[in-house]
Amino acid sequence: MKHLGFLVILICILFSSGCEQPSKIDILSESLTNYEIVATLDYKNKTLIADEKVYYQNNSDQELNELKFHLYPNAFKETAEKTKCVNATQFSRAYPNGFSEGGIQIREVLLNEKCAEFAISGEEENILSITLEDALRPNNCVCLEIKFDLTIPNCVHRFGYGNNTLNLGNWYPIACVFEAGEFMTDGYCANGDPFFSEVANYWVTINYPSMLKLAHTGEKVGESISKDITSTQIKAKVVRDFACVFSEKFNTISANLGETQINYFYYDDANEKKHLGVCIDAVNTFNQLFGAYPYSVLNVVKANFFQGGMEYPQLVYISDMVDNEEEYVNVIVHEIAHQWWYGVVGNNECENAWIDEGLAEYSTALFYDRNPIYGKNTEDVINSALSSYLLFVDVYKEVYEDFDSSMNRNIHKFNTESEYVYLTYVKGVLMFDSICELIGERKMEQSLRELYSVNSFKNVKPVDIVLAFENISRKKLGGYIMSWLDGSVIFEELTG
Numbered sequence: 001m002k003h004l005g006f007l008v009i010l011i012c013i014l015f016s017s018g019c020e021q022p023s024k025i026d027i028l029s030e031s032l033t034n035y036e037i038v039a040t041l042d043y044k045n046k047t048l049i050a051d052e053k054v055y056y057q058n059n060s061d062q063e064l065n066e067l068k069f070h071l072y073p074n075a076f077k078e079t080a081e082k083t084k085c086v087n088a089t090q091f092s093r094a095y096p097n098g099f100s101e102g103g104i105q106i107r108e109v110l111l112n113e114k115c116a117e118f119a120i121s122g123e124e125e126n127i128l129s130i131t132l133e134d135a136l137r138p139n140n141c142v143c144l145e146i147k148f149d150l151t152i153p154n155c156v157h158r159f160g161y162g163n164n165t166l167n168l169g170n171w172y173p174i175a176c177v178f179e180a181g182e183f184m185t186d187g188y189c190a191n192g193d194p195f196f197s198e199v200a201n202y203w204v205t206i207n208y209p210s211m212l213k214l215a216h217t218g219e220k221v222g223e224s225i226s227k228d229i230t231s232t233q234i235k236a237k238v239v240r241d242f243a244c245v246f247s248e249k250f251n252t253i254s255a256n257l258g259e260t261q262i263n264y265f266y267y268d269d270a271n272e273k274k275h276l277g278v279c280i281d282a283v284n285t286f287n288q289l290f291g292a293y294p295y296s297v298l299n300v301v302k303a304n305f306f307q308g309g310m311e312y313p314q315l316v317y318i319s320d321m322v323d324n325e326e327e328y329v330n331v332i333v334h335e336i337a338h339q340w341w342y343g344v345v346g347n348n349e350c351e352n353a354w355i356d357e358g359l360a361e362y363s364t365a366l367f368y369d370r371n372p373i374y375g376k377n378t379e380d381v382i383n384s385a386l387s388s389y390l391l392f393v394d395v396y397k398e399v400y401e402d403f404d405s406s407m408n409r410n411i412h413k414f415n416t417e418s419e420y421v422y423l424t425y426v427k428g429v430l431m432f433d434s435i436c437e438l439i440g441e442r443k444m445e446q447s448l449r450e451l452y453s454v455n456s457f458k459n460v461k462p463v464d465i466v467l468a469f470e471n472i473s474r475k476k477l478g479g480y481i482m483s484w485l486d487g488s489v490i491f492e493e494l495t496g
């Protein structure tokens, strides 16, 4: 008995916190760029001043003589013709009170605490270039400090405000991805989500009037209130962006699913419990289908937003302009699916939007078979996608003599927003469904799990998608998938 007692104590010690293994996120966070941002929101004037320290880690295999950062808020300037953030057809929806200008002004850049040379360049001043004094070798780190001011537009967009929320998406200088010897500097685009970034760690302090409630990427690690100003400290490890949403009107309803706390931020919602239930069902379904959601918090946020929804790591916007209940549910599921496809497994959304949008749509279709209470099934969703795609092709063939149905083109190369949507979302879901028909449901699910586990926290290329399906199915699928992507797939054959 004595020995047994000793053994029990030993087991207790071994399994106590002292023996806790660091998580994959903790291990990975050690070798990433760190952003330390202190921001103060002037809510009355809709401006923000910020000081952003970037401990940039060169994870490429080349020496870098300069660094480049996206300045996405400059797409909201009046002069931003080429990179403008809203199509003419959506103008009055996005700017309900007429045009309102936004932008970012860089006040100063310090390099290792000394004033540094910098230039604002790119189409419509959307790139900040900083010259490094000494070449930055692979695996080395350099410390930059970027001081900037924001003007937040009265625009119900990713970055902007409406009557209910103030949205800070794509609001701070974020490092351009360095790939194949150059920085990826694609500018804003009114179609799609024109973003591409690497995972990084964020340490953010935000000061704002205490009457506001705040939803944000990451975990709150501290908070203080002084003279009606709240200061919230946030930590977000291994995420590819950092967004937040403020509102005077937010209510919150929460639930825990395993290790994850799911919060639904809302106003004017009589179905808040049902909508939190949709969030839980979506996370639960995708955990089982693809692999576990890796973060401790997910915030689903109703917001003033002129499109259906928008994904950021650990935070999604759900538009308050979606007034159809079935569509509202669909948007929640689609945006949550992006936590797997965009958030954890990233891709260049300017070059290969079909990856994250096609996979998010396909995941949404799979969701309905596993959650029959929502009154749809996967087959219904696929059939409806097919008929609307075929109608789109008919119409576009009438309009454009040399109609191009390729999916693998840069986001700036789509003629219209609907062409973009049909060729990335709708054709994307049809492509993944046709792969499923070829390899079978079991191998399809295994392939998606493989895709998720092998590529977590990385950015994938089309070849990685092909490899995941080929490795599991043991079939040569590259040519087949390419024929979908380059537009040569024969639809008549598929529709039989």
Ligand SMILES: [Zn+2]
Binding pocket: 334, 338, 356, 357, 360
């Ligand atoms: Zn999407």
